[in-house]
Amino acid sequence: MNRETVTVPLGARSYEVRIGQGLIASTATEISPLLPRPRVTVLTDENVAAVQLETLRAGLGDIKMSHLALPAGEATKSWSALEKTVEWMLDQKIERRDVLVAFGGGVIGDLGGFAAAVLRRGIRYVQIPTSLLAQVDSSVGGKTAINSVAGKNLIGAFHQPALVLADIGVLDTLTKRDFLAGYGEIVKYGLLGDAAFFDWLEENGPALAKGDAALRTYAVRRSVEMKADIVARDETEQGDRALLNLGHTFCHALEAATGYSDRLLHGEGVAIGCALAYEVSARLGFCSQEEPSRVRSHLKSMGMKTDLADIPGDLPDASKLVDLMGQDKKVVDGRLRFIMARAIGDAFVTDDVPGDVLISTLNDALRARI
Ligand code: GLY
Numbered sequence: 001m002n003r004e005t006v007t008v009p010l011g012a013r014s015y016e017v018r019i020g021q022g023l024i025a026s027t028a029t030e031i032s033p034l035l036p037r038p039r040v041t042v043l044t045d046e047n048v049a050a051v052q053l054e055t056l057r058a059g060l061g062d063i064k065m066s067h068l069a070l071p072a073g074e075a076t077k078s079w080s081a082l083e084k085t086v087e088w089m090l091d092q093k094i095e096r097r098d099v100l101v102a103f104g105g106g107v108i109g110d111l112g113g114f115a116a117a118v119l120r121r122g123i124r125y126v127q128i129p130t131s132l133l134a135q136v137d138s139s140v141g142g143k144t145a146i147n148s149v150a151g152k153n154l155i156g157a158f159h160q161p162a163l164v165l166a167d168i169g170v171l172d173t174l175t176k177r178d179f180l181a182g183y184g185e186i187v188k189y190g191l192l193g194d195a196a197f198f199d200w201l202e203e204n205g206p207a208l209a210k211g212d213a214a215l216r217t218y219a220v221r222r223s224v225e226m227k228a229d230i231v232a233r234d235e236t237e238q239g240d241r242a243l244l245n246l247g248h249t250f251c252h253a254l255e256a257a258t259g260y261s262d263r264l265l266h267g268e269g270v271a272i273g274c275a276l277a278y279e280v281s282a283r284l285g286f287c288s289q290e291e292p293s294r295v296r297s298h299l300k301s302m303g304m305k306t307d308l309a310d311i312p313g314d315l316p317d318a319s320k321l322v323d324l325m326g327q328d329k330k331v332v333d334g335r336l337r338f339i340m341a342r343a344i345g346d347a348f349v350t351d352d353v354p355g356d357v358l359i360s361t362l363n364d365a366l367r368a369r370i
Helices: 024-034 046-060 079-091 106-121 132-138 168-173 176-193 195-210 213-233 240-245 248-257 266-283 290-301 318-325 355-367
Strands: 003-008 015-020 039-045 064-070 099-104 124-129 143-148 151-158 163-167 338-343 346-350
Touching: 003 213, 015 213, 024 046, 024 099, 024 124, 024 163, 039 046, 039 079, 039 106, 046 064, 046 099, 046 168, 064 079, 079 106, 079 143, 099 106, 106 124, 106 132, 106 143, 106 151, 124 132, 132 176, 132 213, 132 266, 151 248, 163 168, 168 213, 176 195, 176 213, 176 240, 176 266, 176 290, 176 338, 176 346, 195 213, 195 290, 213 240, 240 338, 240 346, 248 266, 248 318, 248 338, 266 290, 266 338, 266 355, 318 355
Parallel strands: 015 163, 039 064, 039 099, 099 124, 124 163
Antiparallel strands: 003 015, 143 151, 338 346
16 A cells, blocks of 8 residues: 655654555554543544545544544534534543544534543644545645634634544545545645656646556645645744745635635635736735746646636625735735745745736736626
């Protein structure tokens, strides 16, 4: 089995991200060293439970498992789901040294991580991400959260997992759309800091999307390595970690504008947001005009949403989209921070993006929809 391990080096809170085919089937071997007694509680969603829970149960062997399956979807990142989760864990007599397994995509990982952060002032948890997006981004780095009516992820904690098991085999169960949405985050890593990885994606992206497990393992590993490196430098996002938000300021505005509905998946918004970030960077003279064209052409060749024209339904005008960006967590002293690029593989953080350039870029992108 092609198996990779990336360590997230955070001193006493260091942990491994293990990546490979069939890891869920050997969960017992993977997590036993973490368990003071042979039992775990598993938080999952109803969709994942229907398709994958029995594989996990079998993989846990003699380790006793109880589970809570919540409705799938963003609405589950709520106060009421958090309450249900922690009360359920207390009901299960979870002790301080026991381990929670978050078995699902980003919603379950974020909610489970936050529940683990607050239960008995913090218990350990293991992430077993079942979406590509969760494998390459949300399961790694310890950001946990639920949503507020004021915005996404506004209530949460930094709480690192004790272990992450990224089973490449589960990616075979994803729809093409969900797979490509996760791939948007993979492209982001090449763009923000590794031009050679972006070259590799241009060459191998199509075969990887078709299902090549070795290519998928490499892409997940390289993404996780890059994330681990950034998180190790800046765990609580005082500086460099913001680079991981390349494309996200645009994405958050577009997600809000589309009502967090399936008109636009998060990873799709990230891909479109990356293309817009490169377009703005070129207009501001940070990078050459070839760079946004190359970004867009890779996304298009993968069959991904690339432009605002690819989002079905109406969108608000450019100034309303810029207002929606103002809700972003990256606002500092009232100024929006953007991730701009000098080239493919070379992103940087700046709060110096003139509003008129944003508006004209978005206006042109909106006009192209007609
Ligand atoms: N998803 C961005 C981060 O973990 O910082």
